[in-house]
Structure formats: C-alpha cells, structure tokens
Amino acid sequence: MMKIGVLALQGAFHEHINMLNRLDVEAVEVRLPADLEGLDGLIIPGGESTTIGKLAVIYDLMEPLRQFAAEKAMWGTCAGMIFMAKEIGMDQPLLGVMDIVVERNAFGRQVDSFEVDLDVAGLEGEAPFPAVFIRAPKLVDTLEDTEVISALADGTAVAAKQGNWLVTSFHPELTGDDRLHRMFIEMAAA
Numbered sequence: 001m002m003k004i005g006v007l008a009l010q011g012a013f014h015e016h017i018n019m020l021n022r023l024d025v026e027a028v029e030v031r032l033p034a035d036l037e038g039l040d041g042l043i044i045p046g047g048e049s050t051t052i053g054k055l056a057v058i059y060d061l062m063e064p065l066r067q068f069a070a071e072k073a074m075w076g077t078c079a080g081m082i083f084m085a086k087e088i089g090m091d092q093p094l095l096g097v098m099d100i101v102v103e104r105n106a107f108g109r110q111v112d113s114f115e116v117d118l119d120v121a122g123l124e125g126e127a128p129f130p131a132v133f134i135r136a137p138k139l140v141d142t143l144e145d146t147e148v149i150s151a152l153a154d155g156t157a158v159a160a161k162q163g164n165w166l167v168t169s170f171h172p173e174l175t176g177d178d179r180l181h182r183m184f185i186e187m188a189a190a
Contacts, residue, residue, distance in 0.1 A: 001024075001025070001026050002025045002026065002040050002185055002188065002189060003025070003026040003028060003038055003039050003040050004020050004025050004026070004027055004028070004039065004040060004041045004042070004043065004184075004185065004188060005027075005028045005029075005030040005035060005036060005039040005041070005042045005043070006020070006027060006028070006029060006030060006042070006043045006045060007030050007042065007043065007044045007045060007052070007056075007065075007080070008029035008030055008031050009031060009047075009051075009052055009055040009056060009059070009061075010047045010048060010051045010052050010055060011045040011046050011047015011048065011052065011079055011080075012045045012046045012047060012077075012171060012173055012174070013029065013043075013045045013047075015045075015171075015173035015174060016043050016045050016077075016173045016181075017029065018173075019172075019173050019178055019181050020043075020181065020185075022178065023178055023181060023182065023185065025185060030042065031059065032059055032061070033059075033060060033061060033064040036064055036065075036068050039068070039072065040072065040073070040188040040189065041072055041073035041074065041075070041164075041184060041185070041187065041188030042065075042068060042069075042072065042073070042074050042075070043074075043075045043076075043077065043080070043184070044074065044075070044076040044077070044079075044080030044083055044084065045077055045078075045079070045080055045173070046077050046078030046079045046080060046134070046171050046173075047078075047079045047080075048079060049079035049080075049082035049083050049088075049092065049104065049137075050092045050093075052079055052080075052083055053083060053092050053093030053094060054092075054093060056083075056093060056095075057093050062093065062095065065095055066095055066096075066097060069084075069095065069097040069165065070097075072164065072188065073164040073165070073166070073184065073187045073188035073190075074097070074164070074165050074166075075165070075166040075167070075168075075184045075187075076098075076165075076166075076167045076168075077167075077168050077170070077171055077172060077173065078134065078135075078136055078137065078168070078169060078170065078171055079137075080167070081100075081102060081137055081139075081167035081168060081169060082094070082102050082104055082137050083095055084096075084097055084098045084100075084165065084167055085098060085100045085101065085102040085167075086098065086099055086100065086101070086143070087100075087101040087102070088101070088102050088103070088104060088137075089101075089103065089104075090104070097165065098146065098160075098162050098165050098167060099142065099143035099144040099145070099146050099162055100139055100141070100142050100143065100146055100160060100162075100167065101139070101140040101141040101142075101143070102137045102138070102139060102140060103137055103138050103140050104137050105135050105136075105137065106136065106137055106138035106156075106169075107133055107135070107136050107138070108135075109135065110134065110135055112135075113132075113133060113134045113135070113136075114133050115130060115131065115132050115133070116131055116133070116152065117129065117130055117131070118131045118150045118151075118152070118158070118159075118170075119150065120149055120150040120159060120179075120180070121147075121149040121150065122149060122161075122183065123179050123180065123183060124179050124182065124183070125179065129150070129172070129175075129177055129179065129180065130175045130177055131150075131158070131168075131169075131170035131171075131172070131175075132170055132171045132172075132174045132175060133158075133169065133170050133171075134171060136158075136169045136170060137169050138156050138157065138158060138169055139156075139157035139158065139159075139160055139167075139169070142157065142160055142162075144162070145162060145163070146160050146161070146162040147160060147161050147162070148160050149161055150168075158170060161187075164187055164188075164190070166180075166183070166184055166187060168180065
C-alpha cells in the first residue's frame with residue numbers, strides 16, 4: 001500500500017490527509033524526522049510558510065526533509081511551494097530544493113482570494129481543475145529543468161514539476177477534485 005506523509009507542523013494538513021484516505025492511500029502526519037521513515041512521498045501543505053520553516057528548524061526537520069526530497073516525491077501547495085523554493089526574495093527558513101523563484105502573497109490579502117478553472121498539463125481527464133487561491137504565491141521564474149504545468153489566463157505560472165517534485169500556488173485539497181493528488185501518487189510510485 002502506498003504511504004504518503006503530510007507535513008503536519010501547521011496549515012491545511014488535515015484536508016490533504018482526508019483526500020489521501022479517500023484514495024485508499026495510507027496518510028501519515030509528519031512532525032519529526034522519524035516520521036519520514038517508510039514514506040513513498042511527502043506533501044507540504046498550505047499555511048504560513050514562515051511558521052512552517054521556523055517549526056521545521058525547531059524540530060530538526062530541515063536536513064531530513066532535504067535528504068527525503070533528494071530521493072522521494074515531494075509536493076508543496078501554496079506555503080509548501082514557498083518552502084520548497086530556492087529563492088523568495090526575503091529571509092526565512094526554506095528547504096531550497098526546487099529550482100523556482102517564488103513571490104509570496106502575489107495575489108493580495110485574504111480578501112483577494114479567488115477560484116478559477118485551470119488547465120493542468122498531464123492531469124487526467126479533459127475538465128479544467130477548480131483551483132482555490134488564498135493569499136497565494138506565484139512562480140516568478142523557473143530554472144534548470146523545471147516545467148510549468150499550469151498558468152492563469154494572463155500567463156502567470158501557478159504550478160510546476162521538476163523531476164519527482166510538484167508545486168502548486170493553489171489549494172487542491174480544498175476542492176472535491178482528487179486528480180492532482182492522484183498525479184502526485186503516481187509520481188511517488190514511479
């Protein structure tokens with residue numbers, strides 16, 4: 001059985017766990033380095049990226065997370081995307097594993113949250129994905145072999161893949177659509 005961890009330091013981790021359970025995947029809350037053992041992949045949820053980074057430092061998770069990312073699939077949603085980025089233009093603890101430059105809160109404050117249907121390359125089915133943006137970051141630049149897999153109508157990149165890593169500016173766990181979770185499970189199984 002596939003076993004996917006969800007970083008459970010802060011943020012929307014319960015929603016990811018519920019989605020994984022609906023897909024008959026064993027979901028594990030990750031809070032300490034030992035929790036990473038035996039996982040096929042890891043989701044870093046949305047929340048507050050500064051808080052996630054600071055707590056990861058306090059719980060000695062930074063290096064174990066980097067080592068995990070070097071070998072396994074990792075997906076960052078919203079704050080998770082910020083945490084995985086190599087550059088965000090400000091000083092805060094980052095994993096720095098993915099070759100992306102991210103701008104925090106690029107779409108405004110909480111009151112500026114929105115939903116939009118997106119085409120996502122490689123996503124199962126033809127229907128667009130119902131993306132939920134809440135204080136969302138955006139991909140300012142992709143480096144190396146990073147592939148943008150979704151963008152807004154104005155061309156703003158909001159999802160990308162690089163090897164066994166996936167990032168999304170939006171919150172797939174807040175929709176009823178499980179296709180991005182299934183995509184990540186396939187990445188973790190590869």
